Amino acid sequence: MAMTRLEKLLGLFLRAVVRIFFTIFQLFSPERGKEEEARLPPISSPLLTAPAIQLARLIRRKEVTSVEVVQAYIDRIQEVNPLINALVKDRFAAALQEAAQVDKLIEEETGGEDVLEDRLPLLGVPFTVKEAFALQGMPNSTGLLSRRAVVSGVDAPSVALLKRAGAIPLGVTNCSELCMWLESHNHLYGITRNPYNLSRIVGGSSGGEGSIIASGASVIGVGSDIGGSIRMPCFFNGIFGHKPTVGIVSNAGQYPPPSGQQPGFLCTGPMCRYAGDLVPMLKIMAGPAAEKLSLSAEVDLRKIRFFSVPHDGGSPLLSPVDPQLIQAQKRVVQQLEADFGVKVKEIRIPQLKYSFQIWGAMMSAPGKDGKSPTTFAELMGEGRKVWPVWELFKWMLGLSSHTVAAIGLALVEIFQSSHPTQFILQQKESLQQDLEKLLGVDGVLLYPSHPKLAPKHHHPLFTPFNFAYTGIFNILGLPVTQCPLGLSAEGLPMGIQLVAGKLQDRLPLATALNLEKAFGGWRDPGSKADSPKTFKSSSNST
Ligand SMILES: *[C@@H]1O[C@H](CO)[C@@H](O)[C@H](O)[C@H]1NC(C)=O
Ligand SMILES: *[C@@H]1O[C@H](CO)[C@@H](O)[C@H](O)[C@H]1NC(C)=O
Ligand SMILES: CC(=O)N[C@H]1CO[C@H](CO)[C@@H](O)[C@@H]1O
Numbered sequence: 001m002a003m004t005r006l007e008k009l010l011g012l013f014l015r016a017v018v019r020i021f022f023t024i025f026q027l028f029s030p031e032r033g034k035e036e037e038a039r040l041p042p043i044s045s046p047l048l049t050a051p052a053i054q055l056a057r058l059i060r061r062k063e064v065t066s067v068e069v070v071q072a073y074i075d076r077i078q079e080v081n082p083l084i085n086a087l088v089k090d091r092f093a094a095a096l097q098e099a100a101q102v103d104k105l106i107e108e109e110t111g112g113e114d115v116l117e118d119r120l121p122l123l124g125v126p127f128t129v130k131e132a133f134a135l136q137g138m139p140n141s142t143g144l145l146s147r148r149a150v151v152s153g154v155d156a157p158s159v160a161l162l163k164r165a166g167a168i169p170l171g172v173t174n175c176s177e178l179c180m181w182l183e184s185h186n187h188l189y190g191i192t193r194n195p196y197n198l199s200r201i202v203g204g205s206s207g208g209e210g211s212i213i214a215s216g217a218s219v220i221g222v223g224s225d226i227g228g229s230i231r232m233p234c235f236f237n238g239i240f241g242h243k244p245t246v247g248i249v250s251n252a253g254q255y256p257p258p259s260g261q262q263p264g265f266l267c268t269g270p271m272c273r274y275a276g277d278l279v280p281m282l283k284i285m286a287g288p289a290a291e292k293l294s295l296s297a298e299v300d301l302r303k304i305r306f307f308s309v310p311h312d313g314g315s316p317l318l319s320p321v322d323p324q325l326i327q328a329q330k331r332v333v334q335q336l337e338a339d340f341g342v343k344v345k346e347i348r349i350p351q352l353k354y355s356f357q358i359w360g361a362m363m364s365a366p367g368k369d370g371k372s373p374t375t376f377a378e379l380m381g382e383g384r385k386v387w388p389v390w391e392l393f394k395w396m397l398g399l400s401s402h403t404v405a406a407i408g409l410a411l412v413e414i415f416q417s418s419h420p421t422q423f424i425l426q427q428k429e430s431l432q433q434d435l436e437k438l439l440g441v442d443g444v445l446l447y448p449s450h451p452k453l454a455p456k457h458h459h460p461l462f463t464p465f466n467f468a469y470t471g472i473f474n475i476l477g478l479p480v481t482q483c484p485l486g487l488s489a490e491g492l493p494m495g496i497q498l499v500a501g502k503l504q505d506r507l508p509l510a511t512a513l514n515l516e517k518a519f520g521g522w523r524d525p526g527s528k529a530d531s532p533k534t535f536k537s538s539s540n541s542t
Pocket of ligand 1: 036037038039196197198199490491
């Protein structure tokens, strides 16, 4: 087919460009060396290594005060944020006041612990929020220099629901410019660093959340995902994240608002260090819509049909999957088979090869009203048109207020047709049908979260399509949990996506709980352990 030949050429060309630029970047990176060997201090307070639901219980039982917990997190943020640059605006004083009020409320409560647990399940527990969401009194710029003075007067609904459950916001965290890139970098807040290796990316767009949670400086957070913006940062930073079934958690109150068909792809969801916090958070963030997910129903993993898809089938636009990730996925298969007596079926899904083309086509397709989505260049100029070629020229002179990633996206947009080819639409339709049939109400699919471990800063500019591993599931609207799988030989987090049919969120969430036990879940990035234990077998399988 002509198409694949063109893709092969494009792939070759890109790879050549990558090589040239990698070399240039490595030569001229001023932070080189300093960043590469620096390490985060290890976590010392035990309050920082308890799941949110456990902290809430300790606070309710007056075994610890909310003020002590909030203060421990503030101390940790102050310790690590100069290294990772994840939190971009704090509200520490207000948070401590709110924590003191919580402690007073608990002192005065006469209804007992159960009443509090029912009404305020996260009472006194601190959390963080991606800056793109409205959190009262906090900036709401999404990394756009021209929005630097925008301060939210209200809370986004997902944030408001967490606050109503008793949780206390500590501040907002960095994201990519306009939430459209896999590196959390912009000219307002700078670049966010990976706690496992400061010379590596944190992913995007919810990268500040990924970095601060993994650093032990936050336990739970709010992210959003239209192409992997929850799952990629969770993967690169070795934590848990869930992109719910589309339409379950409100997307209101975040910037930029989705347009065209994008409301059908964007999802708001939880990011956290402990798998056990995913379901309670999702229940709270979904509000009444949580009922549709039957999250309290017991899941018997012995009765689940598991499928493993090792890669996308070889799109020449994307990097091949790292051998360490392929091995980790095999160990997941062995673990599930040993623990539940199931047979995990390895399958191939040919349409996945077109993941990037499908995502690109659907993101720029006109909505039901026939209106095209707001272009990226329009978003960059906040209504005024930005000329990408002119911006690129300014950028080369160091005069642009935009990142080169954003300028690149605006450039690509010029050449992109808003009318997807029949071939791509067919691929999308048949993929949707095949996957829904395959997964039904009792299937879970294993798929790599990303083809590469956390790249060095700026390197994703040369592998811009790798996000298609996560992006394809936004188009399909399916629920996906990203689950960490320990550290690689170079000490970087590994992970996997667990995908289910629509509204079957409880299946990948239950699987993640099991894999956390088997693979050890999140690791303290400051821990001195040189050879991290990445796999704990409960059977004799090798
Ligand atoms: C971080 O990554 C760089 C580049 O691969 C490597 O040289 C360095 O040793 C790593 N640092 C740590 C602390 O692992
Ligand atoms: C922050 O952005 C969101 C989404 O555009 C919006 O709903 C909210 O009102 C904004 N806050 C302010 C003060 O403009
Ligand atoms: C490295 C960097 O640019 N950090 C900035 C992050 O954002 C805060 C708040 O705007 C700035 O004070 C930091 O300088």
